[in-house]
Amino acid sequence: MKGLQQYFLLAVFSAIGWLSSCQQQQIKKEDVQDEVIYHVFQRSFFDSNNDQHGDLLGLQQKLDYLQELGVTSILLTPLYESVYYHNYYSSDFEKIDSTYGSKDEYLGLVKELHRRGMKLYMDMETQYVTEDHLWYKDSYGNPKSAFSDYLLYDDKAQLKPSSIVFDLYDLKGFDGKRKKITTVNLLNKEVIKYNKELFSYWLDPNKDGNFEDGVDGFRLDHMMDDLDNKGRLTNLFRDFWVPLIDTLKGINPKIHIMAEQADWGSYGIDYLTKAKVDWVFAFRIQQAIRSMDKEKITAYADTTFRDTPKGNNQIVFVENHDIPRFSTAVKQDKGKEKVGASLNLLIGGVPSIYYGQEIGMLGDSFFGKYGGITDANEIPYREAFEWKKDKDSPGMAYWYKNSGPWWDTSTVKSNDGISVEEQESDPNSLLSTYRNLLKLRKAYPVLISGSYQSFTNDNPSIVSFLRDNGKEKAMILINLSPEATTLQIPVDKQQAKLVYGENTGSAKQGKQEINIQGYQTQVWLLK
Incomplete structure (x- = not known):
């Protein structure tokens, strides 16, 4: 299961084209x-x-x-x-x-x-x-x-x-x-x-x-x-x-x-x-x-x-x-x-x-x-x-x-x-x-102005989508079930910052393990 989840997430992040933090321009909150x-x-x-x-x-x-x-x-x-x-x-x-x-x-x-x-x-x-x-x-x-x-x-x-x-x-x-x-x-x-x-x-x-x-x-x-x-x-x-x-x-x-x-x-x-x-x-x-x-x-x-x-x-x-x-x-x-x-x-x-x-x-x-x-x-x-x-x-x-x-x-x-x-x-x-x-929402303008884009995952209970305003990206994961599950994303802790929810997983060798508790929501800011 973890291998499949790692595969689909790698494909998603390759497809959307990650930007390094030095390339991104921050949106002023007052502009949104x-x-x-x-x-x-x-x-x-x-x-x-x-x-x-x-x-x-x-x-x-x-x-x-x-x-x-x-x-x-x-x-x-x-x-x-x-x-x-x-x-x-x-x-x-x-x-x-x-x-x-x-x-x-x-x-x-x-x-x-x-x-x-x-x-x-x-x-x-x-x-x-x-x-x-x-x-x-x-x-x-x-x-x-x-x-x-x-x-x-x-x-x-x-x-x-x-x-x-x-x-x-x-x-x-x-x-x-x-x-x-x-x-x-x-x-x-x-x-x-x-x-x-x-x-x-x-x-x-x-x-x-x-x-x-x-x-x-x-x-x-x-x-x-x-x-x-x-x-x-x-x-x-x-x-x-x-x-x-x-x-x-x-x-x-x-x-x-x-x-x-x-x-x-x-x-x-x-x-x-x-x-x-x-x-x-x-x-x-x-x-x-x-x-x-x-x-x-x-x-x-x-x-x-x-x-x-x-x-x-x-x-x-x-x-x-x-x-x-x-x-x-x-x-x-x-x-x-x-x-x-x-x-x-x-x-x-x-x-x-x-x-x-x-x-x-x-x-x-x-x-x-x-x-x-x-x-x-x-x-x-x-x-x-x-x-x-x-x-x-x-x-x-x-x-x-x-x-x-x-x-x-x-x-x-x-x-x-x-x-x-x-x-x-x-x-x-x-x-x-x-x-x-x-x-x-007020703290992260991408959650207000960002376009919606779903991405596929193989867990029947995890709704997963991105919000993207052209300058910032956020990944949202929502667990529809009472059961906890684990995902891995192919990034290190410098590339993804958890800004909402709790994650007990650790970053190892360029991969971030994500533990999602039952009915939990996680919002990750992507750099």
């Missing part, structure tokens, strides 16, 4: 700007006014925590007004949900983020509206309405609004309220104009050309070229999204547009090449990481990064607001939780951390268990962030308290080890792992 997104479900994050809803002031009060963690940017779920707790399916795109706070509080948050050198991204989905929206109320049963062509109807009398995704005509909320929902006609010229104005407002609210009060970009939820595959709103990349994005980039060229591709089996490359999107979500990598299958992780990462055009990027994640928690998926296996952190933050792309991921919060899906499709099914992985070991501590955002079985089976418990308070002073905790990995 890190981007680590913290995807926050703000209603569940921190409650500043004791109404049990997480809010904008609560988020602002926790910026020290986020900066200490090492994140640079915040991605909010929608802020606009909606009857639904998640704020998708809007009743008014121009109003901030009052449970989050006022517009002044929002602007205060944006300015404070920018003062700290952080960024804010806003999630937007303007493809659908509820029956409470002006366009719906005025046009329903009224073909003469000025808003008749703003929405899709299935009849001339406008009494049959068209369904939305999953062929839904309405949706029941966790609180028992049921609202009708319909699709916006994104090809209507006035709707296109409205979207340009709406998005532009959030870029520069006072239109003074100073973007300290504006967002740094948008997440485009459920983006499609043929909306919901109905054949009614087609060529949207060309006719809706590109004109919108061109307008926004014309206002602030520095913004980033990230798109959630509706097909989670897609690599999203057509969004980057046809819709002028900057980033898409690396769903295939996310799915592979959850499998803990080396071959899948390597294959999907290879394809993802190979096909992503230069100048664009993939957002790498293991959790988001639409899927069960990673710690639940790996059954709270502490080793696997840390492997997930390493792959999330070291494999490449723009990493995104979903709030609570860093402390191992739990949550499974309720789909199919309680009355079919409702907006309650995803509450288990949108629960209150666990700040203290006492689950009833001030600031806990229990907006869903006593509302149904998702509350009765809540995974938020006292004294279970899953809280910031219980982990922040423990050097072996998951929170410490995230903090240390993010510090590592």
Whole structure:
């Protein structure tokens, strides 16, 4: 086994062409700007006014925590007004949900983020509206309405609004309220104009050309070229999204547009090449990481990064607001939780951390268990962030308290080890792992800007890849199993420096023995 491992590593390092230390130029850390997104479900994050809803002031009060963690940017779920707790399916795109706070509080948050050198991204989905929206109320049963062509109807009398995704005509909320929902006609010229104005407002609210009060970009939820595959709103990349994005980039060229591709089996490359999107979500990598299958992780990462055009990027994640928690998926296996952190933050792309991921919060899906499709099914992985070991501590955002079985089976418990308070002073905790990995990125720019390149090894449990920015190289080895293993690389200790992880092997006769413990990550800087 060792002979084979030595052979493949020798071949790899010969192929990539090692540079001597005197030939390399060091990259200045300040020249490489890190981007680590913290995807926050703000209603569940921190409650500043004791109404049990997480809010904008609560988020602002926790910026020290986020900066200490090492994140640079915040991605909010929608802020606009909606009857639904998640704020998708809007009743008014121009109003901030009052449970989050006022517009002044929002602007205060944006300015404070920018003062700290952080960024804010806003999630937007303007493809659908509820029956409470002006366009719906005025046009329903009224073909003469000025808003008749703003929405899709299935009849001339406008009494049959068209369904939305999953062929839904309405949706029941966790609180028992049921609202009708319909699709916006994104090809209507006035709707296109409205979207340009709406998005532009959030870029520069006072239109003074100073973007300290504006967002740094948008997440485009459920983006499609043929909306919901109905054949009614087609060529949207060309006719809706590109004109919108061109307008926004014309206002602030520095913004980033990230798109959630509706097909989670897609690599999203057509969004980057046809819709002028900057980033898409690396769903295939996310799915592979959850499998803990080396071959899948390597294959999907290879394809993802190979096909992503230069100048664009993939957002790498293991959790988001639409899927069960990673710690639940790996059954709270502490080793696997840390492997997930390493792959999330070291494999490449723009990493995104979903709030609570860093402390191992739990949550499974309720789909199919309680009355079919409702907006309650995803509450288990949108629960209150666990700040203290006492689950009833001030600031806990229990907006869903006593509302149904998702509350009765809540995974938020006292004294279970899953809280910031219980982990922040423990050097072996998951929170410490995230903090240390993010510090590592800042210390070695190659882990931020370096391209990804896998290399083959004959161990079924070791994921191995290089990061290379043209001036520095790093080798990352991640053990997916609980079993220790040993490798040898054909270099001496002057050519490879261990900068993360532990190695008890010794350098002998120009070869470095590497011992990788179960679920361990090692990062070697190559000279």
